[in-house]
Amino acid sequence: MADLGAITLWIALALSSYSALGSFVGQTRGSVELVISSRRAAYLAMLVLFVSTLSLVTLFINRDFEVAYVAHHSDLAMPDRFTWVAFYAGNEGSLLFIGFALAAMASLAIWRAPSNMLDTLPYTTGVLMLVLAFFLAVTGFMANPFEKLPFVPPDGDGINPLLTHFGMFIHPPMLMAGLICSTVPFAFAMGSLLAGKTGDEWVDAGRLWGIIAWALLAGGLLLGSWWAYTILGWGGFWFWDPVENAALMPWLGLTAFIHSIMVQKRRGMFRMWNIVLINVSFGLALYGMFMNRGGPVPSVHSFGASNLGWVFLLFLAVGVLIPFAVFFWRFPILKSAQTLDSMLSREAAFLVNNLLLLGIAFVTLWGSVYPLISRLTGEDEITIARPFYDQVNGPLFLALLLLMGIGPLLPWRRATGASLKRALLAPGTVALVTSAALFVLGVHKPYALIGFALGAFVTTGIFIEWGRGTLSRHRSTGDIYPIAFLRLLGANRPRYGGYIVHLAVVMVALGVVGTSFFNEQMDVVLGPGESVLIKDYEIRYVGTIEDPKSNRTEFRSTVEVYRNGRLSYTLEPQRAFYPDFNMAATRAAIRSTPVEDLFVVPSENLPDGSVGFRILINPLIWWMWVAGPVLILGTLVSLWPQQVRTTVPAPSRAGRTLTTPGTRGPATV
Amino acid sequence: MLMCPVCPAETIGQAQVEIARQMRRLVREKLSQGDDRQEILDFFADRYGNDILAAPPKSGANLIAWLVPVFGVLGALAACLMVIRSMTRQGAREGVEEGAIDDGLAPYLDIIDRNLGFEGSGLPGQTENRELPDIVSGTGPDASNEPESASGDAESPMQDVK
Amino acid sequence: MAFLLAAVLIALSVGVVIYPFLKRRDSVTGDGPEDVAATTDRDMEAIVEDMRILRLDHQAGNIPDDLYQEQIRAYRLQAASHLRQQTEGQLEGADWELEQEVLMARLSLQAQDQDKSAEPVEPSTDIPEDTEQ
Numbered sequence: 017m018a019d020l021g022a023i024t025l026w027i028a029l030a031l032s033s034y035s036a037l038g039s040f041v042g043q044t045r046g047s048v049e050l051v052i053s054s055r056r057a058a059y060l061a062m063l064v065l066f067v068s069t070l071s072l073v074t075l076f077i078n079r080d081f082e083v084a085y086v087a088h089h090s091d092l093a094m095p096d097r098f099t100w101v102a103f104y105a106g107n108e109g110s111l112l113f114i115g116f117a118l119a120a121m122a123s124l125a126i127w128r129a130p131s132n133m134l135d136t137l138p139y140t141t142g143v144l145m146l147v148l149a150f151f152l153a154v155t156g157f158m159a160n161p162f163e164k165l166p167f168v169p170p171d172g173d174g175i176n177p178l179l180t181h182f183g184m185f186i187h188p189p190m191l192m193a194g195l196i197c198s199t200v201p202f203a204f205a206m207g208s209l210l211a212g213k214t215g216d217e218w219v220d221a222g223r224l225w226g227i228i229a230w231a232l233l234a235g236g237l238l239l240g241s242w243w244a245y246t247i248l249g250w251g252g253f254w255f256w257d258p259v260e261n262a263a264l265m266p267w268l269g270l271t272a273f274i275h276s277i278m279v280q281k282r283r284g285m286f287r288m289w290n291i292v293l294i295n296v297s298f299g300l301a302l303y304g305m306f307m308n309r310g311g312p313v314p315s316v317h318s319f320g321a322s323n324l325g326w327v328f329l330l331f332l333a334v335g336v337l338i339p340f341a342v343f344f345w346r347f348p349i350l351k352s353a354q355t356l357d358s359m360l361s362r363e364a365a366f367l368v369n370n371l372l373l374l375g376i377a378f379v380t381l382w383g384s385v386y387p388l389i390s391r392l393t394g395e396d397e398i399t400i401a402r403p404f405y406d407q408v409n410g411p412l413f414l415a416l417l418l419l420m421g422i423g424p425l426l427p428w429r430r431a432t433g434a435s436l437k438r439a440l441l442a443p444g445t446v447a448l449v450t451s452a453a454l455f456v457l458g459v460h461k462p463y464a465l466i467g468f469a470l471g472a473f474v475t476t477g478i479f480i481e482w483g484r485g486t487l488s489r490h491r492s493t494g495d496i497y498p499i500a501f502l503r504l505l506g507a508n509r510p511r512y513g514g515y516i517v518h519l520a521v522v523m524v525a526l527g528v529v530g531t532s533f534f535n536e537q538m539d540v541v542l543g544p545g546e547s548v549l550i551k552d553y554e555i556r557y558v559g560t561i562e563d564p565k566s567n568r569t570e571f572r573s574t575v576e577v578y579r580n581g582r583l584s585y586t587l588e589p590q591r592a593f594y595p596d597f598n599m600a601a602t603r604a605a606i607r608s609t610p611v612e613d614l615f616v617v618p619s620e621n622l623p624d625g626s627v628g629f630r631i632l633i634n635p636l637i638w639w640m641w642v643a644g645p646v647l648i649l650g651t652l653v654s655l656w657p658q659q660v661r662t663t664v665p666a667p668s669r670a671g672r673t674l675t676t677p678g679t680r681g682p683a684t685v
Numbered sequence: 686m687l688m689c690p691v692c693p694a695e696t697i698g699q700a701q702v703e704i705a706r707q708m709r710r711l712v713r714e715k716l717s718q719g720d721d722r723q724e725i726l727d728f729f730a731d732r733y734g735n736d737i738l739a740a741p742p743k744s745g746a747n748l749i750a751w752l753v754p755v756f757g758v759l760g761a762l763a764a765c766l767m768v769i770r771s772m773t774r775q776g777a778r779e780g781v782e783e784g785a786i787d788d789g790l791a792p793y794l795d796i797i798d799r800n801l802g803f804e805g806s807g808l809p810g811q812t813e814n815r816e817l818p819d820i821v822s823g824t825g826p827d828a829s830n831e832p833e834s835a836s837g838d839a840e841s842p843m844q845d846v847k
Numbered sequence: 848m849a850f851l852l853a854a855v856l857i858a859l860s861v862g863v864v865i866y867p868f869l870k871r872r873d874s875v876t877g878d879g880p881e882d883v884a885a886t887t888d889r890d891m892e893a894i895v896e897d898m899r900i901l902r903l904d905h906q907a908g909n910i911p912d913d914l915y916q917e918q919i920r921a922y923r924l925q926a927a928s929h930l931r932q933q934t935e936g937q938l939e940g941a942d943w944e945l946e947q948e949v950l951m952a953r954l955s956l957q958a959q960d961q962d963k964s965a966e967p968v969e970p971s972t973d974i975p976e977d978t979e980q
Contacts, residue, residue, distance in 0.1 A: 020849035024856060031860055049867040056863045064856055071849075132889075250698070282897065356772040364769050371765045375758040382754045386741075390750075398747060401696060401739035403686050408754050427904040428897075429918065435911040481907040488906050508903065537698075539709070793927040793934075801898065801926070 018083050021071030022162040024064045029152040031061040032145045039142035051138045062119035069116050082168045085161040091172035093566045101179045108161035115151045117193045125200045132217050140207030147199050177594045177601040183243030194232030195301045200225040202298035209342050214349045219281045230270040231651040238644045251615050251632040256405045258384045262307035268377040269297030272370040279363050284353030291343050299336040358430035365423040372416045379408050421474040447473035467529035471522045478515045513654025523643035530636025543626040554578040568594045571621045591618040610638045686739035894926045
């Protein structure tokens, strides 16, 4: 089985290399057979990698400890369901996963590419296969999951306890898939450039896959935050850790991209800029994978020392330099079809949107990299952590929130100052009233007031448009309001899907502002029967059960929560100590309501039976987690294919009508 | 905010190790003694070096850490606004082409009007004068009498797209 | 067992790679007349879509009436011009429809043999014997 895995890995490498070379050579030399053969090789590579993946899974299930990777990341005690997680617990498996994910997404993208891309598709295939070949080569030569040990150990090392949480089943694969998925829109853009196309054929495919990559990253980031919140035991959700940042930055780039690609779709503008943007996003994604696989900066995510770093760095350099070289080569043909009509337009708003997003990315990059710079220039090393980002990125995020409210109110081309003012009236008023009301209720922190006001601003704007549209449709078609709204949504999926996503963003903002500015924390040691007061809760520690297991000792504590003198509920926070890893993993007990979270986690179990607890009150963080499904819903609505049918009969000869069923490409905002 | 000296990238608020707890205790003590935030930060920085601070001090060479991003973003914003302004000034509004309406265009205008619900709205090239109907829902003076389009969809193509 | 599967996959890979070379045929790529018609389709789509979005924004109160009227009229003219260009372009040459049918037949033969992804461009003159306007 290990041999099958290894052989299939090499087959896939051969196929992808052939496909890459064949696509480029075939298309430039006009050999259709070579192009077709290369395309099929790409599809087959996916199948072969699937077999390879299954081999590794089988090896885990069989606990075949002769294979080094299996021995390092599992043991006899491990329940089978953790096989999934163990698969990508280390570099070797992660790389195989990335390779398979890329092969699958590439195959899908190529298969479903719009039919107007015949010329550019071979170049796109070539780019995709080139990247795949790189990852497979690194996997095969430098981090082979199928390597065997010289002997068969009786038991494995076991799986890292931090990975045994439900969130770990989705967060890493989603993040890795998202990062590698950014290759797809990049490949479509590159393909178009290499084929010498001046126009916008790649925009539909670029938008589709850009959104898919974006959504995967967004989901991965939110899940990572959620996991950190529930498992890491300090009640926070974002570290500004260098590896986290490395995943955030490509996401920011992709957010910018999926917005400005709409301008290219609607108005043929920003052609050059979008190429630059997708190149940058792809580069950041490579950087993200580099930081994850062998980065030089210490982080919670460090997978241990790795020599993969320099290889990825090299590929990163190549992956940035060559696309930009191609871009400069094709620069002259990339003129935009139109020019900007006015500053008060959706186009201009998207430009500012891009600027803010890239600004945040730059600040984040700077913050990640500056400590290294300061280390090199002598003196002492500087740390850059949360306070830096709060002060520098905070205002940028708020500005972005403001723009999110104003942008949708701007039409394409131009608006008049008067019309904009009229459109801003209602949302602006609601925002001011909200902040006034909050101020009166005791909220005095300026950033919090602004944050909440902007959230109200955005939400009002969206609901007003929804209301107006629904009302108008109701009047003209007689549908009842819910149906009218659904029909409205169905007729404008990209736009309304986008609004749903914006609402999700507001929810995240709500959670961030609430928790960042209004949380309360208490670290306390309680003996059995003792209690402590926090806010309007009385927390009473009852006792702990100590449960030694095969690879860990579990401490399950019981805590009673009283409000207004009455017992509301009981919480059971847990802490487990893994002697092999010299690590403790906690499972916080969280009572979550839309208003606030009560968060209790044991930080130490003392020999006399008392427990050190960290107790947190996190207002509004519930909204951040709920935003996840809302975001996914919005994305699905936005991507749901919408045919723009132009059934415009024309006068024709011989009494026959000429209809033009146009099925290409989704509608856009 | 202070970083935990032995943990990879955690503040003392986040870290669970003993030294972090000790530092937290020390900070609490100092606060109760009346030290203000800057004094406490300075105290730790003196003993452990600047890297114990969670963010660079806003002084001396380290000011660069703050200034570069701030000015970078502001500069980019200014550049962006200038670019937008130059683009809008230079494009003497290149609007949608408004060609002359020649006679040859008339039958086509007719078809467009009938299919997209512009009939009788007093637009150039038309003969009658009536109100502009609601394009989105396809209602209007004549829209309800529209013959089926090839797709068999009774609604104007401007309305629901399935 | 594992080696058998590996051998099968290797054979399959070789086969898949070689196959297109053994079944030679010519292909139709690049701009044919049908591509011009198809492009105009997309332009028409774009105009109709622009109009729809304009209408939506007007309804939502983002555009004042005068700007709206101005732009919608301009789109209307643009749509008519495109329609004219499309129709008259296709009416050139008496044998045009015959040529079209031959091309369509060739393309569909091709589509049967090749990948799905090498789908020919949908010919836009899919002419249903339907409503006469």
